[in-house]
Structure formats: C-alpha cells, structure tokens
Amino acid sequence: AQSVAQPEDQVNVAEGNPLTVKCTYSVSGNPYLFWYVQYPNRGLQFLLKYITGDNLVKGSYGFEAEFNKSQTSFHLKKPSALVSDSALYFCAVRDMMNSGGYQKVTFGTGTKLQVIP
Amino acid sequence: EAGVAQSPRYKIIEKRQSVAFWCNPISGHATLYWYQQILGQGPKLLIQFQNNGVVDDSQLPKDRFSAERLKGVDSTLKIQPAKLEDSAVYLCASSAGLAGGDTQYFGPGTRLTVL
Numbered sequence: 001a002q003s004v005a006q007p008e009d010q011v012n013v014a015e016g017n018p019l020t021v022k023c024t025y026s027v028s029g030n031p032y033l034f035w036y037v038q039y040p041n042r043g044l045q046f047l048l049k050y051i052t053g054d055n056l057v058k059g060s061y062g063f064e065a066e067f068n069k070s071q072t073s074f075h076l077k078k079p080s081a082l083v084s085d086s087a088l089y090f091c092a093v094r095d096m097m098n099s100g101g102y103q104k105v106t107f108g109t110g111t112k113l114q115v116i117p
Numbered sequence: 118e119a120g121v122a123q124s125p126r127y128k129i130i131e132k133r134q135s136v137a138f139w140c141n142p143i144s145g146h147a148t149l150y151w152y153q154q155i156l157g158q159g160p161k162l163l164i165q166f167q168n169n170g171v172v173d174d175s176q177l178p179k180d181r182f183s184a185e186r187l188k189g190v191d192s193t194l195k196i197q198p199a200k201l202e203d204s205a206v207y208l209c210a211s212s213a214g215l216a217g218g219d220t221q222y223f224g225p226g227t228r229l230t231v232l
Contacts, residue, residue, distance in 0.1 A: 032217045043121070043208055043223035044160065051218035090159055094217050104173055105221065107159030 002027045002095045006108035013081045014116050021076040021111045023091030033074040034092040034105070035065055044090060050074060061085070081115045088112050119143065121224035123209050129230045135197035138227045142190070142211030148172075150221060151184055151194050152208040160208055166192065167215055196229075204231045 003026045013019045025031055032051055036044040048059025055067045065076045076089060091108040122141040130136050142149050148167050152160035163182065164174040169189040177184070181200070186192040196203055206226040212219040 034220070036223075041225075041228075043123075043225045044210075046220050046222060049218065049220060092159075096217055103217070104162045104165065107161075109157070109159050 002031075002093055002103065002106050004091050004093045004106055004108040006089075006091055006111045008111050009109075010112040010114060012114045012116060015083055016080050019078050019081040019085070019113065019115070021089050021091075021113060023074045023076065023108060024072050025074060025091075025093040026072060027093060027095040030096040031074075032094040032096060033065075033067060034094075035059065035063070035074075035076050036090045036092065036107075038088040038090065038110070040087075047076070047089075081113075083115045083117050086113055086115045121209055121211055121222055123207075123224035123227055125227055126225060127228050127230075129232065130199055131232050132201055133198040135195065136199055136229065137196075138194045138207050138209075138229075140192045140194070140209030140224060142192075142209070143222055145213070146211035146222075147189075147214050148212045148219070149186055149192050150210040150212075151192070152210065154206040154208055154226070156205070163194070172215070199229075199231045201231050204229055 005024045034049045035047040038044050048057050050057050050067045058064045088110045090110050092105050094105045095103040124139050150165045151163045154160045163177045164184045165172045166186040169186050184194045206228050208226045210221040210223045212221045
C-alpha cells in the first residue's frame with residue numbers, strides 16, 4: 001500500500017529566509033509525487049510534480065522540490081520565503097506500479113507554513 | 118481556461134437531511150474526482166469517474182453517499198441522510214486522463230456543516 005508522511009504540522013520561517021517543507025513516501029514501485037498548496041477557504045492549487053528524469057523539479061511561485069529515491073523523500077523548498085507563501089501545503093503520491101488495477105493519489109495530512117514578517 | 122466549478126460554496130443542514138453538491142470540471146477533462154477533506158486532514162478520495170464510468174468508489178459510504186456523472190461532464194454528489202461526521206469540505210477535481218502523472222486540478226470546494 002502507498003502512503004505519504006508530512007512529519008511537521010507547522011513550519012515557521014522568517015520572511016526572506018529559505019524554507020523547507022518535508023515529505024516522505026512509501027510505494028511498491030516508483031512514485032509519482034505532487035505538491036499542492038491550499039489557501040484559506042480555497043481548493044488545492046497545483047505547485048509541481050515529479051514523474052521521471054531530473055531529481056530537482058521547479059514549479060510555480062519559485063518553489064522547487066528534490067526527489068531523493070534513497071531517502072524516499074520529496075521535500076518542498078524555496079530560497080526566499082514571502083509572507084504570501086503562508087498557507088497549507090500537501091504532498092501527494094501515486095504508485096507507478098500498476099498490478100492490474102489503478103492507483104489513486106494519496107495525500108499527506110498537510111503542513112501549515114507560517115512566514116513571519 | 119476556466120477552472121473547476123463547484124456549487125454551493127457553503128451549506129448548513131441538520132442531521133438526517135439530504136444535500137447535493139454540483140461540480141463542473143475543466144473542459145475536455147475525462148477524469149473527475151470527489152474528495153472529502155475533514156478539518157486538519159488531507160483530502161480523501163470518495164469516488165473517481167472516467168467519463169461517465171466509475172473507476173474507484175472503494176471509500177464511498179454507499180449507504181448514504183451517491184454520485185453520478187451521467188453525460189461524462191458535470192457531476193453531482195449526494196448525501197442522504199447526513200450525519201454529524203459528514204461535516205467537511207467536499208472537493209471536486211478533474212484531470213485530463215487516467216495517466217499516473219496527470220495533474221489534478223481542484224475546485225474551490227463546498228463546506229458542509231451538519232448540525
């Protein structure tokens with residue numbers, strides 16, 4: 001069974017500092033990995049995804065994520081945080097292994113990012 | 118490009134009442150998803166359609182929840198009768214197809230409060 005973990009409920013970072021939001025996953029085969037952001041009273045907004053290829057994925061709003069197969073991680077990063085980045089961030093995984101069926105996407109529990117002015 | 122549309126945005130009902138949510142996906146997207154997001158948790162898939170067929174409804178409480186996508190475009194999710202524990206945000210999403218790397222695009226959600 002596939003699973004995804006976001007070990008931090010909340011991350012606080014000062015504006016202008018680099019930020020990291022952690023995500024680890026477990027799948028049978030190779031993963032498809034996604035990051036979404038959710039602002040208050042809004043749906044989830046796609047940031048970036050890893051399918052294959054370069055381990056460093058660049059996405060919207062200056063965010064990037066690094067796929068690390070040996071550590072089964074897909075941490076979200078940004079070099080310089082903005083107050084407007086404050087939101088709820090979700091990591092999601094889908095197992096590429098398809099043993100006769102299809103795999104749904106499994107979402108983490110979310111990490112609240114607070115950027116302090 | 119218009120995004121995923123959902124209505125209503127908010128709904129308050131009493132337990133044992135019924136409620137319905139509507140979703141219109143991005144034009145041309147064959148796959149439509151309904152998720153339940155309880156406060157403090159990540160979205161949980163309730164049902165997934167490919168065109169007008171059900172791909173996965175394994176986590177749909179079928180004794181009270183139903184969903185349809187009759188013409189392969191918009192979809193309706195119904196709860197009858199509602200329970201207190203159904204209070205959540207119901208998110209609709211769509212993607213171009215069923216490929217594993219396909220991105221899901223989400224609507225704004227419907228916040229349901231069951232009293």
